[in-house]
Amino acid sequence: MSLIAVRAGRTGRFLWSAWAGLAGLSVFAAAWQLGHEAYGSFILPSPTETLSTMALLLADTQTWWLVGATAGRALMGFVVAATIGTLAGVLAGYHPAVMRLARPQITLILGVPPIAWIVLLMIWFGNGAGTVTATAAIACLPIVFVGAAEGIAGRDRGLDDMARAAGIDPVTRLIQIALRQMLHALFPALVMALGTAFKAAIMAELLANAGGVGEELAVARANLDVAAALAWILLSVTALISVEYGILQPMRSEFETWREAARPWGVKR
Amino acid sequence: MGSEAVNMLRLDHVGHAFLGRTVLDAIDLEVEAGELVALVGPSGSGKSTLAHIAAGLLEPRQGHVTRGYRGHAVIFQEPRLMPWATAGDNIAFGLRRHHFKRSVCRQKVLAVADRVALDARDLEKFPSQLSGGMRQRTAIARALVAEPDFVFFDEPFTALDVALKRRMQDIVIDTAAATGQSGLFITHDLSEAVRIAHRIVVMERHGRGIAGSRTVPLSPGMRDDRMVFETAQAFLIGDRLFAHVNDCDERSLA
Numbered sequence: 001m002s003l004i005a006v007r008a009g010r011t012g013r014f015l016w017s018a019w020a021g022l023a024g025l026s027v028f029a030a031a032w033q034l035g036h037e038a039y040g041s042f043i044l045p046s047p048t049e050t051l052s053t054m055a056l057l058l059a060d061t062q063t064w065w066l067v068g069a070t071a072g073r074a075l076m077g078f079v080v081a082a083t084i085g086t087l088a089g090v091l092a093g094y095h096p097a098v099m100r101l102a103r104p105q106i107t108l109i110l111g112v113p114p115i116a117w118i119v120l121l122m123i124w125f126g127n128g129a130g131t132v133t134a135t136a137a138i139a140c141l142p143i144v145f146v147g148a149a150e151g152i153a154g155r156d157r158g159l160d161d162m163a164r165a166a167g168i169d170p171v172t173r174l175i176q177i178a179l180r181q182m183l184h185a186l187f188p189a190l191v192m193a194l195g196t197a198f199k200a201a202i203m204a205e206l207l208a209n210a211g212g213v214g215e216e217l218a219v220a221r222a223n224l225d226v227a228a229a230l231a232w233i234l235l236s237v238t239a240l241i242s243v244e245y246g247i248l249q250p251m252r253s254e255f256e257t258w259r260e261a262a263r264p265w266g267v268k269r
Numbered sequence: 270m271g272s273e274a275v276n277m278l279r280l281d282h283v284g285h286a287f288l289g290r291t292v293l294d295a296i297d298l299e300v301e302a303g304e305l306v307a308l309v310g311p312s313g314s315g316k317s318t319l320a321h322i323a324a325g326l327l328e329p330r331q332g333h334v335t336r337g338y339r340g341h342a343v344i345f346q347e348p349r350l351m352p353w354a355t356a357g358d359n360i361a362f363g364l365r366r367h368h369f370k371r372s373v374c375r376q377k378v379l380a381v382a383d384r385v386a387l388d389a390r391d392l393e394k395f396p397s398q399l400s401g402g403m404r405q406r407t408a409i410a411r412a413l414v415a416e417p418d419f420v421f422f423d424e425p426f427t428a429l430d431v432a433l434k435r436r437m438q439d440i441v442i443d444t445a446a447a448t449g450q451s452g453l454f455i456t457h458d459l460s461e462a463v464r465i466a467h468r469i470v471v472m473e474r475h476g477r478g479i480a481g482s483r484t485v486p487l488s489p490g491m492r493d494d495r496m497v498f499e500t501a502q503a504f505l506i507g508d509r510l511f512a513h514v515n516d517c518d519e520r521s522l523a
């Protein structure tokens with residue numbers, strides 16, 4: 001089987017599975033419609049109204065810039081957190097002592113509400129992109145760290161010994177055996193961290209008036225424009241989903257082909 | 270073996286403890302060039318621990334290990350395959366340190382897979398798609414593919430059915446005879462030991478030293494089933510050295 005055919009097959013199966021996702025979304029839209037019919041357009045505009053507002057927004061290039069700015073900041077924070085979190089997590093996974101030292105800090109970072117970070121960061125960095133990016137990074141750092149650390153700590157040590165017995169040098173062992181096993185725990189953590197980064201970035205933009213989708217939401221709130229607010233929310237969710245399914249999930253299926261193979265027939269997507 | 274025989278592996282007074290509990294004590298063992306030594310002992314007597322120490326995967330608490338061979342391979346009690354790699358890639362992992370060209374690797378993998386009765390089609394599969402016996406054969410192929418001059422076998426054939434077990438034993442016997450490979454073959458199956466080894470070493474109960482050793486008559490390839498059966502029976506019934514080999518009470522260890 002050629003590599004391209006395998007990937008095409010995987011993409012095909014994935015797109016096919018989108019039907020199931022659409023079915024789920026339709027149920028959600030139906031519930032939304034019910035809410036709309038009960039409370040009226042002022043409280044809850046219908047899905048079609050929201051979609052047409054979104055279409056109007058998308059016709060304006062300005063919107064693309066705003067969504068791009070938010071996504072860029074969120075991604076920047078995500079990448080910073082993913083890098084630092086993975087490095088620190090690998091270290092902690094290898095050394096239980098580091099892990100014991102890091103645990104309380106993780107609890108601390110998780111315990112401080114994001115709002116508090118935003119206030120602090122606004123004081124330190126001002127109301128700019130820096131604050132937004134840093135908020136996103138801080139919000140998703142512990143998630144990545146824990147994922148990486150658990151992935152390394154939970155590795156199969158038998159494979160380490162096997163590689164050592166096969167005369168493999170430590171660097172290759174780290175990359176080929178330990179990091180490879182870590183991916184299993186790291187990917188779900190990355191997916192969650194990415195979502196967190198988007199949420200944190202939009203919140204920071206809203207509170208710091210730092211432009212992007214967050215500030216548009218603030219404007220919509222000031223105008224009591226629910227349709228616009230919902231349209232902006234929909235836009236940012238779409239941005240998140242396209243990053244996740246455009247970048248993260250393909251990477252994951254590239255590395256986790258074997259899990260696909262290990263799954264029983266009925267469970268394959 | 271002549272007087273000038275080289276020690277491929279030599280353990281001097283090796284001892285080990287896990288969390289303060291002694292599992293091995295005062296183990297002396299020698300394996301000469303071209304010699305396949307079977308190490309038998311009851312389950313839980315520390316055979317795997319001894320193999321790991323001898324292969325350098327574990328630092329012994331006492332004593333030391335001298336190695337005279339160029340390169341070794343270890344076949345573990347469990348297959349220890351990388352679940353994310355196909356059977357073929359798992360086997361090729363045994364060649365990693367040699368930095369062969371891809372085509373050479375591929376050739377060697379195919380050749381060794383054929384020897385352990387794995388189809389070329391099976392090489393495309395992931396370990397989760399293989400049967401237990403196929404996984405263990407993949408692990409055996411991974412060890413043999415680099416043609417090491419010393420092999421540690423840690424009860425490698427326990428999971429295989431009788432026919433495959435024989436076939437694998439024959440591979441070990443033939444490889445050793447053809448290449449002059451030496452090895453330490455750990456097993457708790459005395460007839461397996463009699464079938465493939467030049468010499469059988471018996472562990473004391475609970476790893477308290479080596480109880481003694483017996484040289485098996487004839488060379489490994491020349492023994493027929495009857496001879497193997499009778500020798501194993503004679504050892505078990507008539508030789509006090511083997512009296513505790515089939516003990517399976519591990520509770521007394523604690």
Ligand SMILES: Nc1ncnc2c1ncn2[C@@H]1O[C@H](COP(=O)(O)OP(=O)(O)O)[C@@H](O)[C@H]1O
Pocket residue numbers: 287288292310311312313314315316317318319522
């Ligand atoms: N990593 C370990 N930590 C603690 N105890 C161990 C460990 N590995 C083995 N042991 C103990 O050492 C003893 C010998 O084990 P092992 O060498 O696997 O025996 P065998 O291979 O002869 O069955 C057993 O009692 C086992 O519980």
Ligand SMILES: [Mg+2]
Pocket residue numbers: 316317318346423424
């Ligand atoms: Mg064992």
